[in-house]
Structure formats: C-alpha cells, structure tokens
Amino acid sequence: MLKIGCHLSISKGFLAMGKLADSIGANTFQFFSRNPRGGAAFKRDPQDTQNYQDFAALKNFAPCLAHAPYTVNPCSADLRIRGFAVKAVSDDLDRYDCMYVMHPGNHVGQGTEAGISLIAGMLEKALEHAQGFILLETMAGKGTEIGSRFEELGEIIKRAGSSEKLGVCLDTCHVFDAGYDIAGDLDGVLERFDKAIGFERLHAVHLNDSKNALGSHKDRHEKLGEGFIGWDAIARIVNHPVLRELPFFLETPNDTEGYGREVEGVKARRS
Numbered sequence: 001m002l003k004i005g006c007h008l009s010i011s012k013g014f015l016a017m018g019k020l021a022d023s024i025g026a027n028t029f030q031f032f033s034r035n036p037r038g039g040a041a042f043k044r045d046p047q048d049t050q051n052y053q054d055f056a057a058l059k060n061f062a063p064c065l066a067h068a069p070y071t072v073n074p075c076s077a078d079l080r081i082r083g084f085a086v087k088a089v090s091d092d093l094d095r096y097d098c099m100y101v102m103h104p105g106n107h108v109g110q111g112t113e114a115g116i117s118l119i120a121g122m123l124e125k126a127l128e129h130a131q132g133f134i135l136l137e138t139m140a141g142k143g144t145e146i147g148s149r150f151e152e153l154g155e156i157i158k159r160a161g162s163s164e165k166l167g168v169c170l171d172t173c174h175v176f177d178a179g180y181d182i183a184g185d186l187d188g189v190l191e192r193f194d195k196a197i198g199f200e201r202l203h204a205v206h207l208n209d210s211k212n213a214l215g216s217h218k219d220r221h222e223k224l225g226e227g228f229i230g231w232d233a234i235a236r237i238v239n240h241p242v243l244r245e246l247p248f249f250l251e252t253p254n255d256t257e258g259y260g261r262e263v264e265g266v267k268a269r270r271s
C-alpha cells in the first residue's frame with residue numbers, strides 16, 4: 001500500500017489534519033510538534049486524539065510523523081539551548097505516540113566531531129525514559145548542519161548506543177543537495193546509505209524536489225517534478241524495493257490543492 005501524506009498545520013487538531021489529508025487522497029501526514037521557530041508546545045485534547053484515532057482506523061491510515069521544532073539544537077554551544085533540546089524532545093516523545101523526526105543539529109563552529117558527540121549524548125538522555133522512536137533527518141549541509149553525510153548519522157547512532165529506538169528519515173531534497181545523486185544513481189546512493197547506516201534504520205522519506213543542482217547545500221525545496229530531481233527520478237524513488245513500503249511525506253512549497261495534485265502524481269507513477 002502506498003503511504004503518502006504532506007506536512008500540515010496542527011492548529012486545528014488531529015481530526016482536522018486527518019480529514020484534510022483524506023480529502024486530498026493522502027493516508028498520513030506530518031506536523032510540527034511545537035511552534036517550529038519558538039518551541040511552545042501544542043496542547044493535546046484527549047477527545048480530539050480519540051476522534052482522530054477512530055477516523056484513522058476507519059480510513060486505514062498509516063502512522064503520522066511529528067517533526068521537532070527548528071529551535072531544537074542538541075549541539076548548540078549554549079548550555080541552555082542544549083538543555084531545551086533534551087527537555088523538548090523528551091516531552092514530545094511522551095506526548096505523541098508516533099514516530100518523531102528531528103534535525104541532528106548545527107555545531108555552530110565547534111566542529112563536526114564535537115557536534116556528533118553532543119547529539120549522541122542528548123539522544124541517550126532523551127531515550128532513557130521516553131517511549132518513542134526518534135528519526136534523524138538527512139540534511140543538506142547548509143551552514144554548520146550535521147547529518148549531510150550518511151557516515152555522520154551512522155556515527156551518531158553508534159555513539160548513542162545503537163538504540164533500537166533510533167532511525168533515519170531520508171529527505172530527497174536534502175540528500176541531493178548534500179551531493180548524493182538520487183536522480184542519476186539511486187541504487188548507488190542507497191548502497192552507501194546501507195553501508196553507513198543500514199536499511200533497517202530507514203523508516204520514512206521526505207519526498208521533495210530541489211530548487212538547486214546536485215551538491216549545492218542550499219536546502220530549498222521545490223514542487224515535485226519542477227526541480228532538479230524531476231518526475232522520472234521521483235517515480236524511481238517511490239517504486240524502489242527498498243523505499244516503496246516506507247511512508248512518503250511531501251514538504252513542497254504548496255497549498256492544499258497543490259499537495260493534492262502531487263499525491264495524484266505519485267499515485268499515477270506507482271507500478
């Protein structure tokens with residue numbers, strides 16, 4: 001079964017997101033766990049949660065995905081910001097019983113090595129008591145972002161004790177921007193992923209086209225088929241045996257109708 005959805009706003013609650021996803025032919029969605037640029041938590045209404053769960057069961061939805069706010073930076077040079085990262089992620093894991101994706105972090109000049117060990121330490125702490133499951137996102141390599149090399153993500157997971165609760169979300173725009181040619185050599189890129197991280201850790205895909213050419217480290221998402229990745233490559237991605245059963249989440253610059261057209265476009269290309 002194709003699992004596909006897009007990024008939605010949580011402001012009207014879970015049932016509203018479920019209904020919106022369903023109205024565009026999607027069967028899952030992603031949302032920010034908190035205000036993405038601030039960090040204030042969304043207050044969950046138990047009745048809304050129950051209503052959503054009933055709706056999701058009825059519609060045979062795939063599990064949804066919570067995205068951490070951008071203000072979570074476990075390898076900040078500022079102790080308070082690192083403290084917020086542990087607290088926000090632990091709280092989020094307790095609050096949402098779904099997969100949780102976060103950007104590994106920005107080392108802000110401290111260097112990749114120092115960043116990796118800070119991130120690993122934070123993950124160990126956050127996972128100590130929490131129930132949830134954390135996915136690290138593959139990054140474009142903008143500024144001092146960690147996680148644009150598969151080896152960096154593999155190393156973070158290893159140093160965090162190779163916890164079963166850790167996985168990876170592959171962002172197609174980001175990996176392309178990081179220099180992995182998923183348009184020209186998808187098999188080769190996936191092989192490198194498997195070697196550095198392992199396919200068993202891959203649990204979700206952010207399906208985006210890119211406004212910029214291979215290796216440009218810019219992180220500008222484009223609508224599917226309108227960027228440098230293109231529909232042919234996207235068709236190969238959504239049909240690849242390693243990827244096709246994973247949930248695909250669109251984070252393209254779109255309104256609801258635009259997302260609907262992309263969902264249709266992906267469905268039309270599934271073989």
Ligand code: FE
Binds near residue numbers: 067103137
């Ligand atoms: Fe992200």
Ligand code: FE
Binds near residue numbers: 171206251
């Ligand atoms: Fe993403």
Ligand code: ZN
Binds near residue numbers: 221
């Ligand atoms: Zn991005």
